[in-house]
Amino acid sequence: MAEAEIAKKSKKERLKEYLKDWTPYRFQRYYTFIAVTVFSLIIPWIKINGAHFFLLNFDNKQIHMFFTKFDMQELYMMPFLLIFGFLGVFFLTTLAGRIWCGWLCPQTIFRIIYRDLLETKLLGIRRSIQNKQPEPKGQFGKKSVAFIIWSILSFIAAANFVWFFVPPEDFFQYIQNPSEHGVMMGTIITLALFLIYDVVKLKEDFCIYVCPYARVQSVMYDEETIQTIYNTHRGGHIYDHDQQTKLANTQKELLATDDSSECTYCDACVRVCPTHIDIKAGTQLECINCLECADACTEVMGALGKESLITWTSYSAVEEERKPKFLRFRTIAYGVALVLSLLGLFWMGSTKEYMLLNINRTTQLYKIKDEGQRVTNAYTFLFQNTENEDHKYYFEIVGHDDIKIERPAKAFKLRAGTKSKKVVVLSTTQVLSKDTKKDTPIPITIKAYAIEDKVKITVQRNTTFVYPRYDILQEHQK
Ligand code: SF4
Ligand code: SF4
Structure with missing residues (x-):
């Protein structure tokens, strides 16, 4: 709009039109x-x-x-x-x-x-x-x-x-x-x-x-970080580079140094600032990025049919008179790392177990019973129901038909959110090893589950079943 045309309208009309x-x-x-x-x-x-x-x-x-x-x-x-x-x-x-x-x-x-x-x-x-x-x-x-x-x-x-x-x-x-x-x-x-x-x-x-x-x-800032910035190229230099020395104290003094300076020196941006700073001095630690000064200047400059001298932009964007760059190495790198950590979080979340089980062996490795016909191992299983509902729990030994569960003989109930220690005895009547030099630890996998939902509420734990030296077993059989 031509300057003369703008000047004919009242301040309110100009503001309304400009800021519609x-x-x-x-x-x-x-x-x-x-x-x-x-x-x-x-x-x-x-x-x-x-x-x-x-x-x-x-x-x-x-x-x-x-x-x-x-x-x-x-x-x-x-x-x-x-x-x-x-x-x-x-x-x-x-x-x-x-x-x-x-x-x-x-x-x-x-x-x-x-x-x-x-x-x-x-x-x-x-x-x-x-x-x-x-x-x-x-x-x-x-x-x-x-x-x-x-x-x-x-x-x-x-x-x-x-x-x-x-x-x-x-x-x-x-x-x-x-x-x-x-x-x-x-x-x-x-x-x-x-x-x-x-x-x-x-x-x-x-x-x-x-x-x-x-x-x-x-x-964490760089030249492209979006901040509340006063445009010195348009508004004029009111402060020196050190942000302390004021170069102009009135609009007249400002125009004397550079007659193209657009700042009206109304100080609406200063009066509205909750941290009591003057953004015209440049970025300051006190600035909380509330943009109240940008709003104030938009109204002042809008009445003159001009854009605000204070905008939410980056220093490079002001210098090069362009829009700020959001996609740059630092933001992309942080963005990628953020997505990876989020994926990690979801992956960990998806591997969440809906019950907990800790298995500890007792100090005694094994017992030989029934004149060498049966070998038992004892364990302490700590079950925890992490759900909101009561469940009945039991377990099985995966892929080892030759090892049986002796104790507990049947499923047991655990109330919501409670733990229970169970003495577990596993046994075998089969010959699992003929090693006469040392006991044989046999890796086994325990699959524990809630009877009501074996698919979701289940965990697997590895432990060992210790089979005695074969010569010791044979001595018991004589
Ligand atoms: S953005 Fe808010 S805190 Fe920062 S200078 Fe402007 S008014 Fe003050
Ligand atoms: S509100 Fe705008 S015009 Fe008024 S003093 Fe602040 S920067 Fe200058």
Whole structure:
């Protein structure tokens, strides 16, 4: 549109026209916050086949992941889970900088609820969400109301966190006897008190001084990492390279150094910043990638019929005036490693055993009985029913018709989630070896199963049946 034509329209009209298809990042983030909050509140309540989406249950020594239960003994999955978690953080940070901080982190969500929703929109303690700089003075009554509402929400958030360790079905029983569940109650109270202090007093200082992710994320950046960036080529150089020295303090001074500088020096981007920084000085540790400054500048520049000077892009993209590159060696490498670790996780998950069995031999190698006609070996089998239902268990010896089960003579019942030790005696009346120099260990495979579902609830374990020296056996037969 010609400059003269733009100038004829009112600021509001120009803004409306220019931004007709624009959804501020702020709203996009609010939708994401609602989705994250609803997900966190609802997911602990959802169970499929008795298993939660994620639960680290110390009471029952179980981990639930993706609606599958794992016993603590099945912790072989953990390395894959940790690798997946770390790679996920590396991948996300290299690709999109601190997207976690601005879009998903509970700290950011809590601060938006407290500062923008409670203090500004509901109670009017702050004048506008467009200006987060001045700390409101006085208004003790309204501040107390905000504090009380936030305290209640903190206890709900703390309880929600605990539901990933104590499932809601147990939580609401335990909470009726708080004295018997001191650890759970202590965790909720400590966490809630911390959330109150953090959100009301510490504020964004948590992101700047406490959060370790803020410290390490910059080493994962490269020139193509997406960040909140002020375009100095269009806006003009307001700060020197060291980000400390201000080169221009007014628009006039800015235009004096370069008359093509587009920044209006309105400082809307500074007023809206929750961490109180000026993005025009370049990337800073304090920037949580909330993009509020990009929204502010979009409105200011939009009224002039121009694009925002602050965008979510990469440094290389700004320098070369192009779109950011998402596919590059680092992101592809992290992406591949992420997929591999996910496949590893699924593979480990698919080899999950629905019962557990440990086999230990007793100290006595064998017994010779019936005047050398029968040899027995004794074992201790530790069975564990890791399922939610009671089952009857038994076992067989695979591929060895010459070895029989003497004890236990029949299947036995194990209640859901319980263990049982069984003394097992195997015997043979056949000649399995004629070695007269040493005992012969014969490898055998035990297949144990639940009678109700032999296909799914089954495990195989290898052990040995020790057959005595043949000359010793013959002595017993004389
Ligand atoms: S500079 Fe401030 S407003 Fe802009 S993205 Fe960073 S934290 Fe948010
Ligand atoms: S909002 Fe845009 S125009 Fe205003 S000071 Fe910030 S960068 Fe410059």
